[in-house]
Amino acid sequence: MTAISLQDAVAQAVVENPIFETAEAEIRGVTYRVFTQTPQTIRDLLQHARTAQDNGAADYLVFGDERWTxxxxxxxxxxxxxxxxxxxxxxxxxxxxxxxxxxxxxxxxxxxxxxxxxxxxxxxxxxxxxxxxxxxxxxxxxxxxxxxxxxxxxxxxxxxxxxxxxxxxxxxxxxxxxxxxxxxxxxxxxxxxxxxxxxxxxxxxxxxxxxxxxxxxxQTHRGAIHAVYSWLLATLIAPKLNPGKVSPDPAPRPVGLVATPLFHVTATHPIFLLSLPAGAKLVVMDRWDADAAVKLIKDEKITRFLGVPTQSADLLQAAERLGARLETLDYIGAGGAKRPAAQVAELHQSFPQAEVATGWGMTETNAMGIGMQGADYLSRPGAAGRLYPPVQELRFLDETGQDVPPGDVGEITVKSPCNMRCYLNKPDETAATLQDGWLRTGDLGQIDEDGFVTIVDRKKNIIIRGGENIACLDVEGALHRHPAVAEACAFALPHERLGEVVGACVQLRPGHSIKEADIQAFLRDHIAHFKVPERIWMQPDPLPRGATDKIDRRGLQAACLAMQPA
Known part of the structure; x- marks a missing residue:
């Protein structure tokens, strides 16, 4: 069997599975491409999925010693x-x-x-x-x-x-x-x-x-449903794109591990909600523990692992330490943050039976977006992947909202029924982000001739610590509450395990002297622990500014990093 194009693979899958048929529909005054045969609401999804779950008899949910069909x-x-x-x-x-x-x-x-x-x-x-x-x-x-x-x-x-x-x-x-x-x-x-x-x-x-x-x-019912069925379609077209990986043996029942917090889309959408129509079993961890994850993968025959990149690294180290091969894993995905390129080859070498995968999505898109796995990822470990078909559209825009030429860097902008309805109680932020159905993501990227997207920078001031997004202004707001702080600037510091952690530089008020640990202790009463800066530089002088009189965040970040010991 010869590999075919992505467009042809989608067309074949739709013919074989009419549930993925699409048509145009108007939603809140904007025309989108939508699925016409899928369940329409989450309750419909629960009821429809019963057939895929052995008519309700399948062992479905596992939490410690507790089990539910x-x-x-x-x-x-x-x-x-x-x-x-x-x-x-x-x-x-x-x-x-x-x-x-x-x-x-x-x-x-x-x-x-x-x-x-x-x-x-x-x-x-x-x-x-x-x-x-x-x-x-x-x-x-x-x-x-x-x-x-x-x-x-x-x-x-x-x-x-x-x-x-x-x-x-x-x-x-x-x-x-x-x-x-x-x-x-x-x-x-x-x-x-x-x-x-x-x-x-x-x-x-x-x-x-x-x-x-x-x-x-x-988020709306339609948005979540369209994300779920786009991922489900992706699982059906994968073997058409890479027929050499197709096994003659029947595939085992999929079993997913919930290793990330269920208050984030990475766990709720591509793991939990997708498990329903996929006929998958779900194993839930109350908190991340790599050694416990290795045992669960072996005992419950888990096939699908999706977590932030630090968890993939933790799992790899735990499996090596415990001498576990984890043969049942056929998918090791990463979301929430970019996986270090070197980790891709390491995972493939340690778990050759598994497709190593990556994905990019947002809470604002119901986690739908871009992804790739297997050979495509191994050959492009620095890329984010291709747009998931068939209901999404993709553009790259400049500062004025105009399309940039193919291959140039622009703001990644997506249109699909998966997009959020709005930001709650924030009409101005909604209008700035959602324009005629197009969602401006704040991430800068470029696309190659084969449709693979690489994210090169962030337009917005966000630090991604082990998959947790942290607004710099959130940290700065807490720092400004300290009586010794005149002004503050937060920025990302590179971290070997977490990817990024929070750093900050503050100008102290005249006559104030304080220790870094005292500021960190103060912050823990105001912001979550993962937002507290791991390193705080203090100085008596005003923080440097750029041409527009705004604090020069990148210049300050570079200067502080240069002061760190090698």
Whole structure:
């Protein structure tokens, strides 16, 4: 069998699988290419996926010693939906907060909320009380399901905001409303009766941007569904593009490992939501531990690993240390940050049976975007990949919004039904980012003659620490709250394991003298631990400025890096 073009592979797959048929449709006044035969909402997806999950009998969800078949998982979703509706009055358009580490309850509350036509609001489990307060107010959330640490951080906010906090797992003893007690009182239920439209909102996920406050990314059912089925199509066209890798033996059932936080799209979308129609089993880790991941991969016969690049490196080292070959892995993907080019060959050498892959996407695109794997990635380890077909369009724009010539560097700009509806309560930021259906990503890149995209820089002031996006202005805002700091500038520092960490330079006010550790301790009360600068340079003079009188971030970064010991 001879390899064919990407366009021909897509055409063949659509003929063989009419569920991927597309047509044009108008959404919020803009014409997009959309799937016409797929499920239209997340609740439809849950119901439609039952066939792929052995008509509900398949072993679906694993969390430690706990297991659910697919039918058991869906039955629990229905029970939680009934609790939300009957006890808390949640209905279409109502928002439910989720603040916890990875656990089955997170998925149950998520799916139960959206099955009612409600909106799941994901609260970052690493946020401080101060950061949680911003999101709770921004999303106007009044009902939140939380585990122990998150519930303790939310408690100071409860009285003033009229919050109802439901304890999950280790938080059940901290509140009179515990998840397991609620479930015991609701032994069974049917799917809720709600008229959900594909373009209704289903989730709000917070993403650090160029502003000091995180932005609530409003996602729709249609956006998530189109991302899921674009990835599903990609799995079908891969063997057509690389027929030499096709095995005559039946493929094992896919088994995915959830190793990244479920409050980010990397875990919720291309792992959890994709697992449903893919007929995959899902194994959930409550937190990352490379040695534990090796054991789970062996015990549960995991085939698909997707995490930030640091996790791939950790897994590689753990497998070598434990003498594990991890033969069941057939896919090792990276998202959230760029994988170091040298790591691509290392992973391929250690796990030759697995396709090493990379992907680029955003919370604003429901994680849909660009990707590649296998030989394409091995030969282009510095690239991000090709645009996933068939509903996306791609442009590269200059500062004035005009297309740059092919091969030149421009801002990566994508149009698809996967794109967010808006930034919550931020019309100006929405208008600057979404223009006639095109989403300006803030990433600068170029495309070659074969359609492979390379990201060369960031237009926006973002630090990516192990897959976590950190707005420089967020860090600077916290630094400015310290009484000794006159002005501050944050920037990325290279890090061997995490890719980047936060660095900062501050001008101290006259008469003030303070230690770096004291500033770091102060910051931990105001911003999440991963945002706290690992190195802070201090000086009495004003920070250097450029021609526009703005702080010269790049020049200051270079000067501070030059002062670091070799």
């Amino acid at each position: 697919y039918d058991e998982f869906c039955n629990d979703i229905k029970r939680v939906s009934a609790i939300l509706a009957d006890r808390y009055g949640i209905g279409q358009g109502d928002r439910v907060g989720i603040a916890m580490r990875n656990c089955p309850e997170l998925l149950l509350v998520f799916m139960a909320t959206v099955s009612l036509g409600g909106i799941a609001v994901f609260l970052n489990a690493w946020w401080t009380t101060e950061e949680l307060a911003y999101a709770v107010d921004d999303a106007e959330v009044r009902l939140i399901f939380a585990d122990g640490k998150r519930l303790e951080r939310l408690r100071p906010l409860a009285a003033d905001r009229g919050l109802t906090l439901v304890g999950v797992r280790d938080a059940e003893a901290l509140t009179d409303q515990g998840f397991s007690r609620l479930m015991a009182d609701q032994p069974q239920a049917d799917w809720p009766d709600a008229d959900i439209h594909p373009d209704d909102d289903f989730a709000i996920m917070y993403s650090s941007g160029t502003t000091s406050a995180p932005k609530g990314v409003v």
